[in-house]
Amino acid sequence: MLQVRNLSKSFPGVRALDNVSLDVAAGSVHALMGENGAGKSTLMRIVSGLDTADTGEVRCSGRIAMIHQELMPFRDLTVAENIFMGQEPTRRFGWLDKPAMHREAQRLLEHLGMTLSPARPMRELSVAQMQTVEIAKALARRAELLIMDEPTSAISEHEVEALFKIIRDLKQCGVAIIYISHKMDEIFRTADTVTVLRDGRHVATQPAAELDEAKLIALMVGRELSHAAGTAATTMVVAASVPDAVLEVRALTKPGKFHNINFALRRGEILGVAGLMGAGRTDLAHAIFGLAPAASGEILINGQPVRIRRPADALARGIALVSEDRKEFGLVPMMSLKHNITLASLRGWLIDHRAENRVADEQIRALSIKSHDRNQSVNTLSGGNQQKVVIAKSLLTAPAILILDEPTRGIDIGAKAEIHAIIGRLARDGKAVLLISSELPELLALSDRLLVMREGILTAELDPRRATQEEILQHAMPVSGE
Amino acid sequence: MNSLKVWLSRFGLVIALVVIGATMAVVHPAFLTWPNLLNVVRQISINGILAVGVTYVLLTGGVDLSLGSLVALTGVVAASFAHPGEYPVFVPVLLGVLAGTACGAVNGLVVTKGRVAPFIVTLGMMTVARGLALVISGGRPVSNLSEEFKWIGNGPVPILILVAVAIVSWVFLANLKLGRHIYAVGGNENAARASGINVERVKLFAYTVCGSLAGLAGVVLASRITTGQPNAGAGYELDAIAAVVIGGTSLSGGVGGVGGTILGALLMGVINNGLDLLNVSPYYQAIVKGIIIVGAVWLDRRKEKS
Ligand SMILES: Nc1ncnc2c1ncn2[C@@H]1O[C@H](COP(=O)(O)OP(=O)(O)OP(=O)(O)O)[C@@H](O)[C@H]1O
């Protein structure tokens, strides 16, 4: 189906791909694994014709569709228009067949386990919903080769299940699938074959059945990574927390988004927030941070009611946010890595370039951001490394309260452990952390307390040491029979 | 990578300048003489000052179409206070610049508070300022200006003003926090806001500076032509924007700088001067200029891709 031979690609300063070969058979799922910056996305961009290789060749007998790692929605168009962008169903004289478009879009979305009106403007959607639309868009192309670059980085269990069912159906129909993900369990559930890249080089191609998690990680990082790293965070939670609330939220309400939210966040505490997509978690985070203030209710910091009308107010009071939508709220794409890292923490009128370089280098090292020059523009970094830049930027504001919205989205397994360790350390240093995540294991391992949201309402507060995933889902699932 | 790209694009401009300059030197002996070269720089001084000003606005992702009319308005305002023996010379200069500042601030306020597209706002200001210039002057050129005032637009003075404006702006954009914020706002407004940047204030600042510099350019022009002309400056905004874009600043904001702008203005000046020396008729000059503007930007973008 697909044959890639001896592909090489260099960017100024890096060899992103070095003599890579790959074969993918029709009717199979081929997983592509590797650390952040290993070259996975670059390879797929070349295969799908979005970028050109320096040397080597790609042969493919069939149409290709790709789900991109970076979401590229047309925010002012509707869901249906996005799904059919470039392949709109038409009647005579190129007249758009809107009813057919909406019908088909509705069908695809339902297939993906989502109830979402095709007429909604893209702008109103959460990142998770946008990702689902991207998947629907790729499915609508009816391609023979489907490339999925981290399709599940923002969506939750429920939609992942729906996606896997579709993948099984597509396989039956002889579609070849290339699947990129940092989530191990997904790989072992779907993949027939696994190819591992490291630093742009092909390391191994093996049947998934012959691999296990430890072997796969060893191939990816080139050394044994003690599995403890992934769970180390659990032991850190023991840190005794002082019971004084730094952040308190009272009756916070924003019609259509969330309703009557009450909670307190203490010094040294990690408060997890679980919920399905559309539960209002991101809206809540945006309200506290001032990106989209709530309509009513109170926010108290250290017991004092405060008005937060814009992010500058929040930052001035020691609140920082790592947004789940790094493209929209996190990064200035054409700006350098260095300038992005320091953007929120410049002090005084003048920029001290020497100090800025030092601080940027420290962060690049501390979060092992894979780059070759602190002056390279941030949009040339791999997806996972861009995420690390957003985290570095927020940490540099030295916040007392840190709101993390899907902080490890698209981050590889080693770096994820590092970030979990950082979150644990922040809490031990007396910071308060509000952790929103769709990955239940992450929430269970890190949180001191766990809130569950459903359709804009807080439905439960659980003890993560005792709660099970099933229990959380029970509180998060919409009540059926509407 | 980014800085490399910027550097390359500047280097490309320098090469273009050298090639065109060398060609002219060979073709016409008068080109490579001090008086002529000084003349080139003097001729670009007004376009240069305007271009530096509009660089701020373009970097935030906006645009300012009112520059030409502001030049006329501020020139008329300055000239009205520059008759011999009335006020000391700083008064007309200051009032001219302040008039520009005020108009720029109005542009900025309507763009930020009124949330009207910059294209529309400054298009409106273009008409309003032209009308104001005609009202203040009664539709006639304001002449009979003092010798001190005429000094500003003569000899090396306009060149020195341009150099000062360029250096200050260059230092500002590269070294001040507010300069950095201008790039951030143009690069991604939402991310800038989420980083605690007061986006409205940054934009207001950019339009205001742009207006002030237009006022300065208006004063220099009035002094040079020794009248406040209510009809002066038509189309100057487009020349200024052209210089900025040739200099590598992106029309969508966030990328570019003053260094490129000055090179862009120089390139346009050398070409104008060359065509003049070669006695090319103004009709053909317009055609050549248009082709060169598009050609320069096209080459630039091609280089970026490869
Ligand atoms: N346009 C570019 N200019 C310079 N370097 C680039 C460019 N695009 C990618 N790179 C570099 O190529 C390398 C491979 O990047 P790629 O995006 O393929 O990684 P990835 O395996 O998809 O990582 P992730 O898991 O984080 O998505 C990285 O070091 C990246 O910085």
Ligand SMILES: [Mg+2]
């Ligand atoms: Mg990638």
